[in-house]
Amino acid sequence: xxxxxxxxxxxxxxxxPLIAGGAAGLLVVAVLAWIVVKGHLPYLWNEWITSVDHKRxxxxxxxxxxxxxxxxxxDALMMRGQQAVALHSNGYLPxxxxxxxxxxxxxxxxxxxxxxxxxxxxxxxxxxQLGVRDVAFPTLNSVGFWLTATGALLVNxxxxxxxxxxxxxxxxxxxxxxxxxxxxxxxxxLWSLQISGVGTLVSGVNLTTTVLKxxxxxxxxxxxxxxxxTTLASNLLIVAAFPILTATLAMLILDRYLGFHxxxxxxxxxxxxxxxxxxxxxxxxxxxxILPAFGVFSEVVPTFSGKPLFGYRSMVLATMSxxxxxxxxxxxxxxxxGAGPDVNAIFGIASMIIAVxxxxxxxxxxxxxxxxxxxxTSPMLWSLGFMxxxxxxxxxxxxxxxxxxxxxLHNSLFLVAHFHNVIIGGVLFGAFAGYTxxxxxxxxxxxxxxxxxxxxxxxxxxxxxxxxxxYVVGFLGMTRRMQHYDVPEWKPWxxxxxxxxxxxxxxxxxxxVQLVVSIARREELRDRTGDPWDGRSLEWATASPxxxxxxxxxxxxxxxDAYWLMKAHAKQQxxxxxAPDYKDIEMPKNSPTGFVSAFxxxxxxxxMIWHIWWMVIAGxxxxxxxxxxxxxxxxxxxxxxxxxxEKVDRVNLEERRGLVTIAGGA
Amino acid sequence: xxxxxxxxxxxxxHLHSAEHSGPASKRIVTGYGFWIFxxxxxxxxxxxxxxYAVLSGQTAGGPSGAQLFDLKNVAIETALLLVSSxxxxxxxxxxxxxxxxxxxxxxxxxxxxGAGFLTLELIEFADLVEKGAGPSRSAFLSSFFTLVGCHGxxxxxxxxxxxxxxxxxxxxxxxxxxxxxxxCFALFWHALDIIWVAVFSVVxxxxxxx
Numbered sequence: 001x002x003x004x005x006x007x008x009x010x011x012x013x014x015x016x017p018l019i020a021g022g023a024a025g026l027l028v029v030a031v032l033a034w035i036v037v038k039g040h041l042p043y044l045w046n047e048w049i050t051s052v053d054h055k056r057x058x059x060x061x062x063x064x065x066x067x068x069x070x071x072x073x074x075d076a077l078m079m080r081g082q083q084a085v086a087l088h089s090n091g092y093l094p095x096x097x098x099x100x101x102x103x104x105x106x107x108x109x110x111x112x113x114x115x116x117x118x119x120x121x122x123x124x125x126x127x128x129q130l131g132v133r134d135v136a137f138p139t140l141n142s143v144g145f146w147l148t149a150t151g152a153l154l155v156n157x158x159x160x161x162x163x164x165x166x167x168x169x170x171x172x173x174x175x176x177x178x179x180x181x182x183x184x185x186x187x188x189x190l191w192s193l194q195i196s197g198v199g200t201l202v203s204g205v206n207l208t209t210t211v212l213k214x215x216x217x218x219x220x221x222x223x224x225x226x227x228x229x230t231t232l233a234s235n236l237l238i239v240a241a242f243p244i245l246t247a248t249l250a251m252l253i254l255d256r257y258l259g260f261h262x263x264x265x266x267x268x269x270x271x272x273x274x275x276x277x278x279x280x281x282x283x284x285x286x287x288x289x290i291l292p293a294f295g296v297f298s299e300v301v302p303t304f305s306g307k308p309l310f311g312y313r314s315m316v317l318a319t320m321s322x323x324x325x326x327x328x329x330x331x332x333x334x335x336x337x338g339a340g341p342d343v344n345a346i347f348g349i350a351s352m353i354i355a356v357x358x359x360x361x362x363x364x365x366x367x368x369x370x371x372x373x374x375x376x377t378s379p380m381l382w383s384l385g386f387m388x389x390x391x392x393x394x395x396x397x398x399x400x401x402x403x404x405x406x407x408x409l410h411n412s413l414f415l416v417a418h419f420h421n422v423i424i425g426g427v428l429f430g431a432f433a434g435y436t437x438x439x440x441x442x443x444x445x446x447x448x449x450x451x452x453x454x455x456x457x458x459x460x461x462x463x464x465x466x467x468x469x470x471y472v473v474g475f476l477g478m479t480r481r482m483q484h485y486d487v488p489e490w491k492p493w494x495x496x497x498x499x500x501x502x503x504x505x506x507x508x509x510x511x512x513v514q515l516v517v518s519i520a521r522r523e524e525l526r527d528r529t530g531d532p533w534d535g536r537s538l539e540w541a542t543a544s545p546x547x548x549x550x551x552x553x554x555x556x557x558x559x560x561d562a563y564w565l566m567k568a569h570a571k572q573q574x575x576x577x578x579a580p581d582y583k584d585i586e587m588p589k590n591s592p593t594g595f596v597s598a599f600x601x602x603x604x605x606x607x608m609i610w611h612i613w614w615m616v617i618a619g620x621x622x623x624x625x626x627x628x629x630x631x632x633x634x635x636x637x638x639x640x641x642x643x644x645x646e647k648v649d650r651v652n653l654e655e656r657r658g659l660v661t662i663a664g665g666a
Numbered sequence: 667x668x669x670x671x672x673x674x675x676x677x678x679x680h681l682h683s684a685e686h687s688g689p690a691s692k693r694i695v696t697g698y699g700f701w702i703f704x705x706x707x708x709x710x711x712x713x714x715x716x717x718y719a720v721l722s723g724q725t726a727g728g729p730s731g732a733q734l735f736d737l738k739n740v741a742i743e744t745a746l747l748l749v750s751s752x753x754x755x756x757x758x759x760x761x762x763x764x765x766x767x768x769x770x771x772x773x774x775x776x777x778x779x780g781a782g783f784l785t786l787e788l789i790e791f792a793d794l795v796e797k798g799a800g801p802s803r804s805a806f807l808s809s810f811f812t813l814v815g816c817h818g819x820x821x822x823x824x825x826x827x828x829x830x831x832x833x834x835x836x837x838x839x840x841x842x843x844x845x846x847x848x849x850c851f852a853l854f855w856h857a858l859d860i861i862w863v864a865v866f867s868v869v870x871x872x873x874x875x876x
Contacts, residue, residue, distance in 0.1 A: 136695050201706060209699035217688040239706045247713035254812060259802035261726075262717060262812075268724025268805030273717060554688065628830055631847070634838075 003611035004184065009162045014097060020074070021160035050590040052138035053548055054123050057145050059442055061120025062435065064149055068112040071156065073508060075105035077501055080466070084498035086484035087491045098483040099166035100185065104155065106169025107189060110285070111196060112152040114423065117431040118292040119148075119203050122231045125438055126207060128539035128546060129225045131216030131555040131562070134588065136209035137202075139630070142594030144202035150602045151196025157606070158188040165189040168481065170282065171252065173263035173274050178256045184609050186256065190249050191605040197246050198601075204238030207231055216538075218557035222316070225537040226309060229316050230295030233323035234288045240327070241284035248277040275337060279330040287326040290422070291319060293430025294361055297383045300433050301365045303533050304380040305372030308561055311364040318357035318364075325354045335406045344403040351401035355394060362387060377533075378452035382433035385460045389425030393418060396471070414474025417467045424463055432459075432511075440532045444544045445522040451514035458507030466500025469493035528655040536564040543652040549587055549640060552649035553580045582642040582649070589638055593630040597623050693846055700850040704857045707820075711861055714816055715868060718809040722873070726804035731873030734799055736790070740870045743786050744862065747821075750779035751859040758852045764840045770832060776855070777828045780821055787818050810869065817865055820858050827851055 011017055035041055048056055078101050082091040093101065127135055135141050158164040165185040167176045176186050211232045215224070252274070254260040261267040263274045302309045309315060331339060331347040339347075365387065374380065396418040400406050409415055432455075440446045473493045478485065518525055531540040541563045542551055559565050604619030606612075690698070722731065757772035791811070794800065801811035831851055834844050 132689055136699055201703075205699055205702045205706065208702050209695060213690040213695045213698050215686060215689065218686055220686045239702055240709055243706045243710035244713050247710045247717075251717065251812065254801075254808070260808035260812070261724075261802065261805040262721070262808055264805075267726040267803070267808075268721060269808075270720055270724070270805065273720050277713060277717070557686075624826070631830065631834065632837075636843070 001612075003607070003613070005161075005610040005612065009184075009610075010160060011163070016078075016093075016097065017159050021156075024071075024156070025160070046590065049595050050142075050592045052134075052142050052588050052590055052594075054127050054135045054138065054141060055442060055546065057141050058120045058122075058124030061116040061123060061145055061148070063120075064145075064152060065113050065115075065117035065120060065431070068108050068116070068152055070508070072105055072108040072113055073505070075101050075108070077505065079105065080494075080498040080501040082483065083485075083494045084491075086482075087488060088484075088486050090484055093483065095483045096163075096166060099481070100164045102481055103165045103168055103185075103189070104158075107165075107193075108152075108155060109423075110169060110289075111193060112148070112155065114289045114427050114431070115196075115200060116148055116152075117435075118234070118289055118427070119200070121296065121431065121434045121438065122207055122227075122234070122292055123203070124442060125434075125539055126210060126228055126231050127214070128441070128542065128550055129228050129537050130211065130214060131219055131538045131541075131551060131557060132210075132214045133550045133554075133585070135206050136214055137206045138588040139591050139593055139636075140202050141206050142591065143597055144199040144206065144594075146594040146598030147199030147202070147601055148196045150598045150605065151192040151199070153602060154188060154192035154195070154605050154609070158185065162188065162609070170278050173252065173255070173269075173271050174265050176252060176256075177264055179264075186252075187609040190253050190256075191608050194246065194249055194253075195601050195605050197242055197249070200238055201242045201246070204235045204242065207235040208239055211235070216551075216554045216557060219562070222313070223557055223560050223562065225295075226298035226312070226315050226319070227292070227295035227537075229319050230291040230298070233319050234291040236323060237284045237288045237291075237326065241281045241288065244277060244281040245285075248274065248281065251277075272337065275334050276330070279333045280327070282333065283330040284326045286419075286423075287322055289427045290430075291322065293386075293427050293434075294319070296430045296434040296437070297365060297386060298361075299537065300379045300383045300437050301368050302561075303437075303535050304375045304377055304383075305369045306375075306534070307368055307372040308536070308564075309364065310367035310370075311360075312560060314360055315364050318360040321357040322354060325350065325357075329354060332401055332406070335403045336410045341403075348401050348403045348406075352398055355398050355401075358394060362391065377436075378447075378449060378456055379433045379437040381453060381456045382429045382436070385456060386425055386429040386433070389429065389460070389463065390422060393421030393425050396421060409474060411479050412474040413470040413478045413480055416480050417470035417474060420463075420467050420470075424467075429459075432456075437533070438539070439518075440527045441530075441539055441544050441546070443522075444527060445518065445525040446527060446532055448514050448518045448521065448525065451510050451517055455507050455510035455514060458503050458510055462500050462503030462505075462507055464500070465503055466497050469497045469500070530652060530656065531563075536561040538562050541566060543648075543655075547645075547648045549585045549645065552582060552645045580649070582646045584642050585640045585645055586637045587640060589636055591630065591633075591636075593626060597626045600626060692842070693849070696846045697849055697853070700853055704853060707857070708861070711813075711816065711864075714809070714813040715864065718813045718869065721805040721809040724805035726806075728804040728807065729797075729799050730806070731810070731869070732875070734794060734797075735870050735874045737870065737874055739786060739790055740866060743783050744866055746779045746783045746786070747859055747862050750776045750783070751856055753779065754852055754855045758848065761835075761840060761845060761848045766835060766839070769835060773828055773832050777825055777832075780825050780828070784818060784821055784825070787814070791815070814865060814869065817858065817861055820861075824851075824855055824858060827854070 035044060048060065051057065078093065079098070082093045082098060082101075085091050091098075123135070123141065127133070155164065162184040165171055165176070165181070165188065167181060167186060167189070171181075171186055171189055174180060211224070211228055251260070251262040255262050255264060255269075261269040263269050263271050265271070298309055298315060329347055329351045331343065332351045335344050335348070365383070396414070400409050400415060400418060436447050436452055470493075473490045476487070476489060476493075478487070478490050527544050530543045530546075532544070533540070538551075538555055538557070539546075541555060555562065555566070600619045600622035603622070604616055607615030607619060689695075753772045753776045757769055757776060760767075760769035760772055794807075799807055801808050828851065831844070831848060834847070838844060
C-alpha cells in the first residue's frame, strides 16, 4: 500500500534532524494557524498564491530563496562546527549524517537559494524595465514558481521522512547507483530536482520570449538596460542547459528504478558519461547564476554614480560572449579524470579566455564610477564588496584552470574556497544588492539603511574570515567533505573559519532585523515618487509598488537610459500638462493552475521516492485534469476601465511632479 | 505618464531605421515561446542521442543492433508517422479555414496514424523483451530503449493533446486562444517527425549496417 514507506522512515534515533524538522514543522503549523485564525487566508489565496502578476511571483521567488538560505546556512554552521572540533575525534555529527548535511547544503544553496533569488529578481524587474505590462506567459510563470517550491518542499521533507542523499551536490555514480546508495536519499535528490528543473525551464522559456518579443515602443535591443541583456543571456543558457540536467537525471533514475545500465560498473555502463553530461549542464549553470548578478551591478553602479554605464556595447558583447563560451569549458571540472594533455590544454585555455569578458565588465564598472558623484548606499556597498571579493575568486579560478595546478588542488578545500568566493562574492552579493535596490519598487518603502550597512560589513568581513583559511588548508592538503581528520596543523585555520561563519550569521541576523525594522517604520521610509534613487531605467517611471498593469500608458523609448532621458526632457520642458490618452487595459486573470499542478507534482514526486505506484498514477491523472480544466476556461482576461487607470495614474503623476521640480532646481 | 519625443541627439548611434514598434501580437509570442520550448526539447533528445552514440557498442556480450532490428517494421512506422505529419498539416489548413468537419477528420486520422505507430513500437519493444533483449540486458539496450521510448512517450503525450484539441474545437469552436494551441500542437507534432527521422537514421539504419 505505501511502497517502501514505513514508520521506521522517521529517524527517531537521530535527535538533530528530528528536533530541527520538528521545530520547522511547528513553525509552519503556527504560521498557517495564525493566517487562518486572523482570516488572512482569502487574501493570501487571491492576492498571492493564485497571482499571475510577475511582480508578485518575483517577490514569492525571493521569499522562498531567503527561507531556504536560512536552511542552507544552518547546514553550513553545522559543517563548520563539526570540522572545528573533529581533530582525532568523530565530532558531534556521525558520518552518514554529515554526508547528508554537505549534500543538502550544496543542493539547497544552488537550486533553492541562488536560482530562485535571481529568477525572482528577473521576474520582478525585467517587464518593468522593458516598459510592458506582464511577461509572455503569466500563468506558466506561476506554474514555474510553484514547481520550484515543490522541489524545495521535497528536500525539506527528507529531513524527517527518510533521509537525504549522501552523494554531494552532484550525485556522481557509481556511488549514487542503487548498489551503493540503496536508500531513498538519492531519490529525494533526483525527484526534487526533476520537478524544480521543469519549473526553471518554464521560466527560462517565458523570460527569453519576454525579452525578445515583448518590448515597448522604441525599446530596441541595444537600448535595453544591461539587466535585460544578462537576463536574456541567462535564460538562453537555461533553455539550452537545463534539458541536459533533465536527461542526465532521467538516466540515473532509470538506472535506479528499472535496472538500466547508463552509469553502472557492469553491463557496459559508462561513468565518465555522467561527468561529461552533468558538467555540460553544470558549468553553464554557474553563469546562469552570475550573469543576472552582473546585470544588477550594471544597474546599481550607474545609478549611484550619477553617470551612464561606461562602455554599454562592450558590456553587451561581454555578456553574450560569456553566454557562448560558458558551454566550452565544462571539462575543467574533471581535469584529473584522464582526458589526456591535449584535451585538458584546450579546456584550460578556454577557461582562461572566459575571464577576459569578465575582466571587461569589471573595468566598465570601475570607469563608470570614475569621475562620478558616488553615493555609498548599501546597494553600492554590496557592489563594491563584490568587485573586491569577486576579483580574488576569479584569480583563484584562473589558477585552478591551469591543469597542472588543478592536479594539486582538485577536490581540496582550495576549490571549496574558490567557488564560495565567486558564488557568495558574486551571486549572493548581487542578489542582496538587487534586493536592497528594488525593494522600494516592490513594496513602496525603502529598507532601513543602517541595518543594511551593518549586514554588509558582517557579511563582507565574515566571508574573508570564513574562506581565506580554507585556501590555506587547501594548500596544506586538506580535501573537501571530511567528517574528521588527524592533522593538527589544520585545526587553527578551521577554528578561524568557524568564527567567520559566526560573523556571517550575525550578518544574516542584521538582515532579518533590517526587514522587521523597515516594516515597522515603513511610513518614515515611504517612497511616494516611485523613483527613490534617481534611477535611469523604466522601472522607476511608474509608482512604487507599481499598479497591476505597470504602466498606465506604455512608455515610448528614445534612447539608452530611457527614464533618465524622460526626466531630462521633463526638467527642460516641465511635465506635459496635456492628459495622456488613457485606454482600457486587459490583464490576465489569476489562476490556481500553478498551485494545483504543483500539488499533484508533489504527490507524484513523493510517491515516486517511496515507490507508491497507485499514488504516482493518481498524481499524473490529477496533473492532466488540471491542464484540461485550465484549457477549458472561457475568460482568462479581465478589463480595467480607462477611468480607473487614470485615477491610479493621477496620484502618481502629482507625486512625481514634485520630484522633477526639485531635481530641476538642484 | 511622461512621454518623451524622439530627439536626434538622444540616439547617437543612428538607429532610427531599426525603430522598434512595440510588443508582438499574442499569436507571435505564443508561437515563438513554443519554438523555444521545442529547441529545449531537442537539446534533451540530443543528450539521449549522445548517450546512445557512446553506448551503442557496449552490448556486454548480448545482441547488437544488427541482430535485433527489423527494418520492415521500422519502415512501416516511418511511413505512418510521415503521413500523420501530412494529415496534421491538413488539420492546420482546416483550422485556418475554420472548417470544423475537415479539421476533425484530419485530426482523427492523425491520431489514428500516431496510435498505429505506437502500437508497432510497443510490439517491437515487447518482442525484444521476450527475446531477453530488454533494457537491463546491456548499456546499448538501455540507451536504445531510452532514446526510442522517449520519442514514443512524446507521441503518447501528443495524442492526448490531440484528443484535447478535438474536444475543445467541438465544444468551443475556433476561438483565438484555441487557434494558438492548434498552432503549437502542429509545431510539436512536426518536431516529433523530425526527431523520428534522426532516430530512424542514427539508430536503425546505422545500427543495421554495423
